[in-house]
Amino acid sequence: MKETPAAEGNGASTTPMDKVADIGRDIGEYIRLQRNNAKISLRQLSKLAGVSNPYLSQIERGVRKPSAEILQQIAKGLRISAEALYVQAGLLDLPSGGPVPDAIRADTELSERQKQVLLDVYESFRRENRAARTSDTDTQPEE
Template sequence: MNESPIDKVADLGRDIGEYIKQQRSNAKISLRQLSKLAGVSNPYLSQIERGLRKPSAEILQQIAKGLRISAEALYVQAGILDLPQGGPVVDAVRADTTLTERQKQVLLDVYESFRRENAATAAAGTATTEQPEPDNKE
C-alpha cells in the first residue's frame, strides 16, 4: 500500500516530535522546562512531541536553542533540509548514539576547521611551488 503525500507529512510530524522528545529526555529537561527555555507554550510543545503539530522552522530554531543543539539537526529531522554530505568521519560522528547533538556539532565544526586549514595550507604551498623558476643565465 502506497503512502499518500498527506501521510508522509504526518509521518514527518511524528518523526520530529519523537526526535525532540528524545533530545529533551537525553538532556534531562522536562517538557515544562523546555517550554520556558524555547519560549513555546507547554501545550503546543506537547502537541509537537506527540506528532499532532508540525512546527515551523522558526519554532524549531527556538526549540533547538532551548535544547542547546543545532537548529540544522532539527531541520534535517523535520525534512526542511537535506542531510548534509558526509564522509566516513562525519558519518561516524553523526551515527554515534553516545554523543549529544551539541557534542556532535562541536566535533564536526572542529573537524571542518582542520580540513579548511589544511586545504588553505595546501593551496598556499601549491601557489608557491608553481612560481616560475628564475633564469640563471649570465
C-alpha cells in the first residue's frame, strides 16, 4: 500500500479533504450532543427534521457533510438556531463578543436555547449600563 504525500513524515495529514472530513465529524458530533441533550432519538429527529434516518446517522458519524439546507432542517428539529449549526459546520464565523459570550457559546453543558437566553440577558444588561452611562454624562454640569 502506497503512502500519500500528506501522510509522509510525521504521519499527520493536512490535505483539504482531511479538513472537510474533520468538519463533517465535528458537526456530526455536535448534532449528536444536541440531540442527546434534548433527549430525542435519532429516529425522532429524523421525523422532526424531515431527513431520512440513514442520512442523519451518516451525518452524526461524520460520513456525510450536510448542506446548509439540511442543517437548517436539523436545527428546526432540535429547536436550536440554524446559526449555531452553521458556525459549528464552518459555514459562518463565530460571532465575536468577548470572553463572556465566548464562554457561554463554548459551554457544552448548556442547550442552544439556554445559551441564547443567557446571551440575551447579558446583552440587555450591557445596553442598560451603556444607556445609564450616556445619561450620566448628559446630565453632568459643564465646568
